[in-house]
Amino acid sequence: MRLVFDTSELERVRKRLLELASADPDVVGAAVIGSHALGHDDRWSDIDLAIGVRGPLTEALQRWTLWLQAEFDVMHHWDLPSGPSVYRLFLLPGLIEIDIGFMPAEVFGPRGPNWRTVFGSPAPLKPTQPPNVDYLIGMAWHDVLAGHKYLSRGRFWQAEHWISSVRDQVLALACLRLGHPTGYAKGAHLLPASVTEPLQAALIRSLDEPELRRALTAAIAALTDELALSAPALAARLTPLLARVATDRAEQSEGPR
CATH class of the missing domain: 3.30.460.10 (Beta Polymerase, domain 2)
Known part of the structure; x- marks a missing residue:
């Protein structure tokens, strides 16, 4: 076909x-x-x-x-x-x-x-508000924590979902900052290499635990870099917390803690 x-x-x-x-x-x-x-x-x-x-x-x-x-x-x-x-x-x-x-x-x-x-006679265009930067940042740190939790629990498919979502939030934040469309990565191709190249390291190549942790660490690094540009004051508060997640090597368990 x-x-x-x-x-x-x-x-x-x-x-x-x-x-x-x-x-x-x-x-x-x-x-x-x-x-x-x-x-x-x-x-x-x-x-x-x-x-x-x-x-x-x-x-x-x-x-x-x-x-x-x-x-x-x-x-x-x-x-x-x-x-x-x-x-x-x-x-x-x-x-x-x-x-x-x-x-x-x-x-x-x-x-x-x-x-x-x-x-026909359409109604006039109503301006739509771009997503709120705090919303995107909140989604990003939520996804970091979720990825870490599921990785520590040994639920690797769920960890993959959330780690990949961190990458998507970084793209959306960069698009918002630079005035590009934020939804569905529609503005991603317009972003500079300084944003997109580091995110390539956050692509997940397998469901092995070391690979998932490597990708999560790369996603956190890209997120902290973007936070410094999108919300510098908030970045100063969040970066140390995100760094703790990146360096944590908690043992896996069979279920939720």
Whole structure:
């Protein structure tokens, strides 16, 4: 099966979806969202749309799902709620992904810059607040402690999860500091090598205890470096505590302490 698509095929599917939206009397507006809205899409892009719906979303979701199953032989779909809206994600046999945001008519409008109205009158863009730096720092030290605890308990899969999450929080903090998108590592490719290269040492290569401890130590080092830039005063308080975790070699136990 193909993982790279002909852009003309993607455009054909997108055009057909917009035709369905235009013909649906309960759809008050439609927009192209995601990378295609700004002309940044490529052969690996999903098809992302938003539609404003008059009346209950449940009826529109059911109706549209039946249409897409009939036209594109949908293999699977699932929902991602977002406030009063629901994003339904469809997988087609050719591994094409369609993401459609079903929005109540009264809130139909952009949630960010990746929006191009096709028809309808969307509500104005409401500025979204970036994540709070204290929240990201809190998540980071929480994940450090969780990684250490599960590593000490000998629960290596859980330790891997939390240690990797520390790395993700460092990326988010650096993106926030430099004005890049923070969610889902969308701004990670814009970060300087001074941020990303040290984080490579935090990549986990196996579930052996020494390897997990090495990766945790590297993640803590990257976190303390980022704290010094993102929140210097807080870094002065947290760095000694994080250093204690990095140097701890507590014995494993069978269960929680």
